[in-house]
Amino acid sequence: MADNKTVIIKIKRQANPDSKAYWEEFELPQTPGRNVTSALMEIAVNPVTRDGKKTTPITYDANCLEEVCGSCAMLVNGKARMACSALLEKLDHPVKLEPFSKFPVVRDLAVDRSVLFEDLKRVKAWVPIDGTYDLGPGPRVTMQEQEVAYPLSRCISCCCCMEACPQFNESTDFVGAAAISQVRLFNTHPTGKALKRERLAALMGDGGIQECGYAQNCVEICPKDIPLTRSISEVGREVMKQAIGDLFRR
C-alpha cells in the first residue's frame, strides 16, 4: 500500500420519486482505469459514507459497461454522459454524480426515460414488414445509403441529447434530437420509406421539430457521435417540403 490516494465522490440521492433529494459523500481508494459505474459497484459492496455512516447502496442503471446499451447516462460533474465510459482519473475532483434533471427520478441515479420510447412509437420508428404472408426479400440498400444509415442506427437511446438540449423541457415538451434522427434513419430505408409521410406529419405536431432552436448541444454531447444537427436539417427540409406541398396538393 505505497500509494493510498483516494477519490471523493458526491452523489445526489433520492429514496423514491416523490421524496426530497439529499447529498452523500463517499471516499474510495484511487484505482487506475476505474470508471464511475465500477465506483458505484464498489460503494455497493460497502455502503459507508465518508464520515463513517452506514447507508444503502446507490441505485443506478447499467448493463453493457461498454457504451452500447445506453442505460447508464447521468450527470457527471454537471454534464450528461455515460457513467461506464467516464474514467475517474480523467474527471475533475471531487466527482459529482446526479440523476438526469429533465426526467422523473425513480431512485438515486436511476431515472425514467420512457418518454423516448413513447416518442419513437409516435414517429413510427420502425420498418413496416408485418403481414400474413411472406413478403419476399427486401429491396437492396446501396452502399451510399448504408453509409448514411449506419451512423444513425448507432443511437443507444441514452437521452443525453435531450438532457443537454435547452429546448427540451416541460414547457415546450419538445421531442428532442434522437427521435428526429430516427425519423431520418427510417425514412432513408427503402422499405421504411412507406411511413415517411406519417413520420413527417407526426414531427409537425406540438413538441415537434419546430421547437428546435439549433443550439447544437445534442450533437456535441452524443456519446455515439451521431450527426444530429445534420439530421435535424435534413428532416427539417423534408418537413417543409411536405408542409408547403400540402398547401397546394391537399
Place this chain on the structure above:
Amino acid sequence: MGSSAGSAAPAVVKPKIKQGVAPLRAGEGHSFLLRRLHSLTGIVPVGLFLIEHFISNAFAVNGPAAYTKQVEFLTSFPFVVALELFGIWLPILFHSLYGFYIWYRGDSNIGEYPWTGNWMYAAQRWTGAIAFFYMGWHTWHIRFTGVHILSHPASAFGKVQLEFQNTWVAMFYLVGIIAASWHFAYGLWLFAAKWGIVTGDRARRRFGYVCVIIAVVFIAVGMATMRSFFHWPLHPVNGGSS
C-alpha cells in the same frame, strides 16, 4: 383499509411526482405554423426591411442632399402608412413578441454546456431583446416625436444629427446596429439550417463564415453611416413639430 377521517394523525402531503417531459403530440396543435411563421417573418419582411433601412441610411454618406432625396423617395410610396403597418410594424411586433415567448419557454444552459452553438442560441435571444428596445425607442424618437419626417424629408438629416449631439444616444445607436446586424446575420444561418436549405456539416460551417461576413458588412455600413452624420456640418431642421 378504513378511512382515517377524524384521526389525530396529520394528513401526509406528498410532493407531486415530477412527470417529466411529455411525449410528442403527433398531429396536434398549431405551434408548427407559428414557429415557422416566426422564422419566416425574421427574413421576410423584417430582414428585408433591415436591409432596406441600412441601405437607405447609407445615403447619408453622400451628404444631406442625397439623404433627403432617399427619404423623399421612401415617403413618396403610395399607401405609405399601410405599407409601414402591414409590411413592417405588425411583422416586427409578431416576430418580437413570439420571440420573447420562445425565449421564455427555453432553458438556456451555457453554464453547463459552454459550446459555441449554445452561446449563439443565447446571443440570438439577447440581441433580439436589445434590438427590440432599441427599435421601440428609435422609432418613437425619429418617427413619432419632434419634426414630422414624412412631411418634412429635408429635415431628416438634421434631426438625426441633433440626436447624435448626445453621446449616450449615439452609443445606443451603435449598440442597436451591432445587435440587429448580428441577430439578422445569425438568423439567416439559423433559417438555412432549420428549413433544410443548408444541411451538410461542411456546408453549414461554410455558410456560417458567410453569415459572419454579412454581420461585419452590416456593422461596417452602419458605422460609416453614423460617422457621416458627425462628419457633415449641422443641417438645419425646419418645419417645427407637428
